[in-house]
Amino acid sequence: MSMPSTFQKPPRWIPVLAWVIAILIFFPIFWMALTSFKTETEAISTPPSLFFVPTMENYTDVIDRSNYARFVWNSIAVSFGSTLLALAFAIPAAYAMAFFPTKRTPSTLLWMLSTKMMPPVGVLIPMYLLFKTLGLLDTVTGLLIIYTLINLPIVVWMLYTYFKDVPGEILEAGRVDGANPMQELFLLLLPLAVPGIASTGLLSVILSWNEAFWSLNLTSSQGAPLTAFIASFSSPQGLFWAKLSAASLMAIAPILVVGWMSQRQLVSGLTFGAVK
Amino acid sequence: MTTLAPAPSAALPAKTNREVDTRPLLWPSVIVLFLWMIVPLAMTLYFSVIRYNLLNPALTGFAGLENYSFLFDDPTLWTSLWNTLVLVGSVLIITVVFGTLFAVLYNQEFPGRNIARLLVIAPFFVMPTVSALVWKNMMMHPVYGLIASLQSMVGLTPTDWFTDYPMFSVIVIVAWQWVPFAFLILLTAIQSLDSEQKEAARIDGAGPLAMFFYITLPHLSRAISVVIMIETIFLLTIFAEIYVTTSGGPGTATTNLAWLIYSVGLLQFDVGYASAGGIIAVILANVVAFFLVRTVSRNLQQG
Numbered sequence: 001m002s003m004p005s006t007f008q009k010p011p012r013w014i015p016v017l018a019w020v021i022a023i024l025i026f027f028p029i030f031w032m033a034l035t036s037f038k039t040e041t042e043a044i045s046t047p048p049s050l051f052f053v054p055t056m057e058n059y060t061d062v063i064d065r066s067n068y069a070r071f072v073w074n075s076i077a078v079s080f081g082s083t084l085l086a087l088a089f090a091i092p093a094a095y096a097m098a099f100f101p102t103k104r105t106p107s108t109l110l111w112m113l114s115t116k117m118m119p120p121v122g123v124l125i126p127m128y129l130l131f132k133t134l135g136l137l138d139t140v141t142g143l144l145i146i147y148t149l150i151n152l153p154i155v156v157w158m159l160y161t162y163f164k165d166v167p168g169e170i171l172e173a174g175r176v177d178g179a180n181p182m183q184e185l186f187l188l189l190l191p192l193a194v195p196g197i198a199s200t201g202l203l204s205v206i207l208s209w210n211e212a213f214w215s216l217n218l219t220s221s222q223g224a225p226l227t228a229f230i231a232s233f234s235s236p237q238g239l240f241w242a243k244l245s246a247a248s249l250m251a252i253a254p255i256l257v258v259g260w261m262s263q264r265q266l267v268s269g270l271t272f273g274a275v276k
Numbered sequence: 277m278t279t280l281a282p283a284p285s286a287a288l289p290a291k292t293n294r295e296v297d298t299r300p301l302l303w304p305s306v307i308v309l310f311l312w313m314i315v316p317l318a319m320t321l322y323f324s325v326i327r328y329n330l331l332n333p334a335l336t337g338f339a340g341l342e343n344y345s346f347l348f349d350d351p352t353l354w355t356s357l358w359n360t361l362v363l364v365g366s367v368l369i370i371t372v373v374f375g376t377l378f379a380v381l382y383n384q385e386f387p388g389r390n391i392a393r394l395l396v397i398a399p400f401f402v403m404p405t406v407s408a409l410v411w412k413n414m415m416m417h418p419v420y421g422l423i424a425s426l427q428s429m430v431g432l433t434p435t436d437w438f439t440d441y442p443m444f445s446v447i448v449i450v451a452w453q454w455v456p457f458a459f460l461i462l463l464t465a466i467q468s469l470d471s472e473q474k475e476a477a478r479i480d481g482a483g484p485l486a487m488f489f490y491i492t493l494p495h496l497s498r499a500i501s502v503v504i505m506i507e508t509i510f511l512l513t514i515f516a517e518i519y520v521t522t523s524g525g526p527g528t529a530t531t532n533l534a535w536l537i538y539s540v541g542l543l544q545f546d547v548g549y550a551s552a553g554g555i556i557a558v559i560l561a562n563v564v565a566f567f568l569v570r571t572v573s574r575n576l577q578q579g
Binding site: 014015017018019021022023025026028029031032035044045046047048089090092093095096097100106108110112113114115116117118119120121122123124125126127128129130148149152153156181206209210212213216217226227228230231233234239241244245248251252255256258259260263264266267270271272275 | 298299301302304305306308309312313315316317319320323378381382384386387388389391392393394395396397398399400401402403404405406407408409410411412413414415419420422424425428429452455456457460461464465498499502506509512513515516519520521533534537538541542547550551554555557558560561562564565568569572573
């Protein structure tokens with residue numbers, strides 16, 4: 001027990017085990033990527049073909065044939081649109097609560113969090129009927145409104161925790177110089193909080209991009225984002241696995257990259273600051 | 277910058293420790309969230325006590341607790357509650373156990389550790405409809421799936437996963453998506469473990485198992501409880517994975533509460549009945565939410 005060097009080296013099987021597990025977990029994504037470069041026949045051949053001439057045919061097919069651009073655009077519009085809208089609501093609110101807390105601030109924050117606990121299926125029926133009445137079914141606008149509302153609590157929370165970390169003295173100095181709260185917010189706080197706002201926005205974009213309860217229930221074609229478009233491949237007529245793979249890979253790749261880059265910030269956002 | 281709207285009460289005495297009215301900044305968020313919380317819920321509650329079927333407009337009027345008593349007499353409700361429990365429970369156990377083990381494993385130093393970690397968290401960023409279809413088609417398909425190929429290669433009869441083991445198959449898909457979540461949270465938590473404390477325990481002769489149970493696990497306990505509660509809220513209403521794979525079947529084998537409400541409300545158009553189911557879901561989620569909010573609020577007070 002006295003030799004320090006003995007407990008520094010982990011056993012040799014650790015790297016092996018860790019890599020085997022990592023590859024196994026990632027394998028379905030890898031396999032999907034591989035399938036996207038096969039022909040439809042190769043995609044369903046048994047035993048699976050490992051050696052094949054890669055083709056870009058599926059990608060061109062998907063892009064040409066299925067109004068793919070519209071679904072991509074819908075996904076971009078709802079996720080970025082709802083994120084911007086949520087930020088517009090949340091930045092002033094988080095600013096007010098972080099820098100001018102009252103005794104009601106903690107309970108306001110918790111109440112906002114609690115709206116996130118509402119199971120979507122509990123309000124599915126009224127939302128569907130409401131959307132039907134208002135003509136919002138199968139529209140980007142309708143989905144955008146819903147996503148703004150479901151992400152707003154998380155966005156407020158994350159911004160609140162970031163704003164709390166901004167040193168108060170800087171704002172104090174501005175205040176002494178006669179800045180009013182609006183100037184303080186826009187000219188002093190926002191430039192300082194850009195990294196925090198960016199990672200909050202990223203989390204909101206990721207969550208909206210992958211949201212698949214409301215998109216499946218409230219949209220079908222015109223307003224459908226990629227989640228709903230991919231689901232249309234589940235119908236049993238025909239096996240278009242190679243095309244499904246190509247469409248899927250294009251749908252998940254950007255978010256996967258963004259997620260990988262911002263994993264650290266996501267943790268505090270996903271746990272409402274409970275784990276940092 | 278004088279064109280910027282001044283805050284109502286603070287425009288003049290701006291220099292001193294002012295009393296600012298920040299309510300206009302807060303209210304827009306509070307109002308929209310309040311409406312979002314109250315309006316649909318009130319509608320669900322209202323629909324749940326009236327007779328309302330889109331296929332039968334003649335059926336109207338106050339129903340009292342009729343929808344609820346129909347619901348409670350319907351064996352499908354109890355099946356769906358049981359299925360919800362099985363799905364949530366299994367996925368929770370799998371994700372917490374593997375999430376914890378993986379956090380310990382990938383906290384070790386080894387070559388390419390960062391890349392291996394990225395591979396493990398990847399499934400969390402895959403949209404649910406893609407995850408479900410990849411598993412349904414390319415992995416678990418009884419004829420063309422990779423598992424079926426492997427099985428026939430070694431001379432076994434390929435398994436028809438979604439017919440013979442429907443709930444198990446759904447659990448596999450959902451767990452594949454959520455193990456990375458638990459892993460990501462717990463890995464972050466484990467990294468804040470004080471290395472001096474670990475060092476001290478090692479010098480005192482603690483083996484790897486003792487280290488895990490007496491140092492690591494207690495340190496992770498709060499993060500684990502956060503993982504459990506957040507996952508529970510999402511898992512209670514798993515929908516997309518069932519929508520693209522089993523459609524609640526075969527029979528009602530994978531009908532959870534979310535699927536039941538969807539099929540009664542949007543496939544059979546019985547609004548009253550589905551709304552009663554919605555209220556049950558809200559009550560269930562609130563029980564869980566109560567504990568989550570309590571944990572987070574304790575955290576808030578600690579600063």
